[in-house]
Amino acid sequence: MIEVNNLRKTFTGAKKGKKNRVIALDGLSFTANDGEITGILGPNGAGKTTCLRTLYGLLKADSGYATIDGINVVENPLLARKELGIFPDKFGLYERLTAYEQIDYFASLHGLQGVAKHQAIETVISDLEMTALAHRKTAGFSQGQRMKVTLAQALVHQPKNFVLDEPTRGLDVMSTRVLRNYLARFREKGHCILFSSHVMQEVAALCDRVIIVANGKLAAQGTPAELCELAGESHLEEAFVKIIGSDEGVAA
């Protein structure tokens, strides 16, 4: 379970003598439950990535807190991250290692070893249908292949909680479906999955609950159907535009 409570974060950058402050998070709160897929929607610059980075413990919130399975990410970052599988918004690969070695590396970082580790790597590789890539060096991989490796290294230790920042960008239809089925399977097993996306159909098809973030605040939340109802629209996309477009009025 991932809980975010009243997060505030301001970035200050001094440019040309003037101080310009950007309020990235302005009291954002939400909860992502176990056994559910929670989608975060929001326009660019709404604070989605800042919020997720705070969850990984890369950024420290000015006020408010975030917990993963009840563990505060600021007070106990190492323990919290153990329960987390992360697919970040910016990611790179170790180009001199093979895909298998990278996944192996991240599995070891999560404390897996021996036969259990080998088993976990083989499982995730076959689940994501990347057996053919496994023993090639990742230099020269296509965007989609890179995504798969990153996904595999995020999920190899089968974390209780997944945080995925736009995991489907650049994936082809087949791979997107593989990923969707994969996430659905983990939902059945009772894992908590939080992911951000800009693809409305995907969110509508996959998510049990949707959180809409605008201007660093929670704009609305509920099932896709509830959101459509709230905005009085039949499509999630229309509902989304309506909800973020009006600052007042539709608050959940």
Add this chain to the structure above:
Amino acid sequence: MIQFRALLTKELKEALRDRRALMMALMMAVMAPVMIFTLSKVMINKTIETPDIYVKISGAEYAPKLIKHLKEANILLFEQVPKSEKVMWDEREVKLTIPKTFNQDMLDGKSIELILNTDYSDKAMMSPIRRIQDNIREFAQSIGYKRLLVRGIDVRLLQPIKLIEQNTAMPNSNATFISMMLGLYLLMAAFMSGLPVAIDSSAGERERNVLEMLLCQPVSTVKIVLAKLTSASLIAVVGVILTLVLTSFAVSFIDLTKIGASFSLDGFTISALLLLLIPICFFASALQLFVAFHSKNFKEAQSMVSMIILIPAMVPIVTMIMDDRPKWLDWLPVSGQSLIMEDLFKGLPVSWNLLFFTGVVTLAMTIVLVLAMAKKLRSEKVVLALS
């Protein structure tokens, strides 16, 4: 432990697979022996051989005995210069003027003025000029002595005081130029061999967006820094050992006995050197990682870290020319090691206390750097690459 092992294997794997970085890392090891070999060869030739000197002598016909004496010392007339060296000696313009009255003045016992005319500031001419001076003085002296002897005067009267010089330098000290160079190269190797690896695993990884991913994992930043440090330092240690081995191999081809010097890298010297240099390898890599993590991007890191190489290049020279060294230079990293190395090469007894102490100070500073980096990696500035 599983984590650290995984971190270290990954760093080493990446370092060893980066052929170009590795080549650059070990370039120092190959370059040093070659440089030392050729330089020593040149130096030995300069000190023991007396190459031909061609002087434009005017009035040579007036003093045939002097010319013969000079000829025996390979100081020859310009007219005899071979074609290949003609232009060079023409440019150097060493002119000796012998007066017409040479023979008559010699008979009369008058002082004869010979004029040596050339550019004294030309470095290449220093040794030839000295040889011309010495030989003419020698020639004049032998005539003078003979004159005194014929008059029945003891020649020793001319030397009321005789200075007997006793050199306390060990035979090794004569090989100082080799050992000075070797010391410099070893320090440089310690700093340069790990450099590409250090930059690549810090600023390089951040630029390739893999550092952020690593920082999201349940690993303490101290472990991350230590793994990166260990891999860079190990490469540096390999570089140092290789430099040492190849140099002792190369030096064995040079006949140093010709200049009365001996130089040997025995087991004791090598182990003492390694004891000195291994902490330096760690310190150098830590410093490089520290600077690389603090710079904004890969390019900045590269130029900033290259500045660090100036430390091993400058410090030994500074300590060498400083007459009154402050005491703290003895135990500071790099300067302490370079001073002990100097003693070691001169064959002086090595102060083990001091060796141990500089080692400890060096390692302590390394630990401080590691902790500072670990702290830095926990701050959000590194993630956003704002420094």
